[in-house]
Amino acid sequence: MVIKDSQPFSIVEDAGFRELVHALDPNYVLPSRKALKSMVEDRYREAKEKAKEQVRKAAAVSLTSDMWTSINMDAYLAVTCHYISDEDQLCTSLLGVQHFPKAHTAENLAAGHAQLMEEWGITDKVKCLVTDGAANMNACVRQLNIRHTVCIAHTINLLVRKSFDDVPGLNDLRHKCRRLVTLFRSSTSAKERLVQVQEEMGRQPYRMIIEVETRWNSTFHMLERLYELREPVGAALASLKTDVAPPTASEYEAIKDVLNVLEPFHQATVEVSSERRVSGSKVIPLMKMLHHTVSCRLPTLTTARQLGDNLIRRLKEHIHNLESVSALTLPTLLDPRFKKLGFLTPGKTQEAINRLKNECVNMIRRESPPPTCKPSPWIRQPIMLLDTSVTTSRSSSSATADATIELDRYLAEANILRMRIHSYTGKPARRSVRIYID
Known part of the structure; x- marks a missing residue:
């Protein structure tokens, strides 16, 4: 319980907890605070050794x-x-x-x-x-x-933050919204009045969200919640004695357009922040889709339009850099959901294909047995059927030809869907490919 719930060791000295344990089992003797600490340290060492054993494998x-x-x-x-x-x-x-x-x-x-x-x-x-x-x-x-x-999440954060800074009108609007949100978070009367107004309107009462300077998505959540509560906020302000003014109708329209531009970035941040799914192969396709989506969503209002233009420009520059990183381009090509479709620049796609081909050539050469070696169980059957006296090392040209054929065949196959629904159970059925690249 102490470990799972992050309870302090002093819990064994709390009168209420001691009474509860006594009521459950009068014969049980609670360990002392020092003994409990020793027990937790033993459990920590046990868990750490178990984790080390798994990592070593x-x-x-x-x-x-x-x-x-x-x-x-x-x-x-x-x-x-x-x-x-x-x-x-x-x-x-x-x-x-x-x-x-x-x-x-x-x-x-x-x-x-x-x-x-x-x-x-x-x-x-x-x-x-x-x-x-x-x-x-x-x-x-x-x-x-x-x-x-x-980290791609840090990269997205930096892209959006820099794009914010290049739009003076947006920063002025953010500061105005932040001042309004601060009022409803710091003033007890304002907070209670906002809750009351929401209940009178038959709404679920929500609190305002304040932005954090180091996280762009906190700005997204602040603007999103303010736009969602624009009517209750206006009604609450009408009954409060304050000089804080709410956004005008045109400013709310600008907030709506800004949210529309930023929504894909929020979705992308959530997608790559998952702890249970591999995201390396998604980075380049994700940035490409952000570029495509923002280009299709460019609004007409000046503030949101400037933000969209800045984001598109920075995305294009960053994608060009990402498409030169082998740790990202090879997984993208080897992911049967994306392959060549994940890239934005045709020239970079070909560079990645050539890089992958070289990896395949090196792998084929490593797996080819020397002339004096006996056939091993992992060698394909046709090679095993050859007489060992005539088995020779694979030449450079044949390794390149085999790698080219294998890669062309793989790239020619249709891409698989990101998720399939099982026709009988209705549950998602995923198809995975396990590949190691040194």
């Missing part, structure tokens, strides 16, 4: 890393490990949340990551490290000499 892992600050302004480094189990399930293990009082330099960050990787025995298994786009994190990954990918 993984053929390859990827890491996500983030620096964050507690409410007491203490810095922490959190590192999470992701891998595929023997049952083809995506698994996640938290390697550690370390107090990080040192300066956040690349050298200190690299040392912290290296210590965790060594402790968990995955130093040689890490194929990619996902972080935010901070300069110190980028330098840290370079020192570790690991393939690096910037």
Whole structure:
């Protein structure tokens, strides 16, 4: 109970809890606070060893890393490990949340990551490290000499924030809305009046949402809730003594258009934030669809139009960069839902195909046995039927030809649907492909 509910160790000293336990079983003796702490530490070590054993079985892992600050302004480094189990399930293990009082330099960050990787025995298994786009994190990954990918959720946040900053009219509107929302969150009378008005209108009472500067989607939620409650807010303000003015009809129309432009970005953020599904192959197709959707949704009003134009420009620039990252282009090509359809630029598509072809050629050469080797069980049957005395290493030209044929055949097949519905049960039936790329 203490572990699952994050209860403090002092719960065993609380009079009400002690009375409850006594009523349930008068003969049970509660452990002391010190004993309870020791029990939890034993359970932690047991769970950690079990997690280590599972991680050691993984053929390859990827890491996500983030620096964050507690409410007491203490810095922490959190590192999470992701891998595929023997049952083809995506698994996640938290390697550690370390107090990080040192300066956040690349050298200190690299040392912290290296210590965790060594402790968990995955130093040689890490194929990619996902972080935010901070300069110190980028330098840290370079020192570790690991393939690096910037978190797409952080990227979307940065794209939208920069696009906000380039639209002065939108920032003025945000500040006006924030001031209004602050009134209903900080004033008891205003908050109670808003609830009362919603109930009189037969609505479910909702609270206002305030934006957080570091998260663009909090701005989306703030504007969305304000637009949803525009009528109750206007009625509540009419009975309050305040100089805070609500948005005008034209400003509410601008908010509506801005929400329409931003909605796909909110959906994309939710999609890539899932912890139970692999998202690497979705990044490029997702950004392409954002570019396409925003282009089709461009409104006529100046504020939302400027925001849309800024987003389209930044999306196009960023997609061009993403389509050069092998850690994203290869999974996209190898995902039978996307293949070539996931790319925006034809030239980048061909570059990715050539890169994948080279990977296939290298794999075929590695699997070809030397002339003096006996056939192994993993070699295809036609090769096993050949006399070992005439078996020769695969030539460079034949490996390239085989890889080209195999890849062309794969790309020529029809893409599968993202989700199929089982005709008998009505439940989603997913089709998965397990592929490792070193």
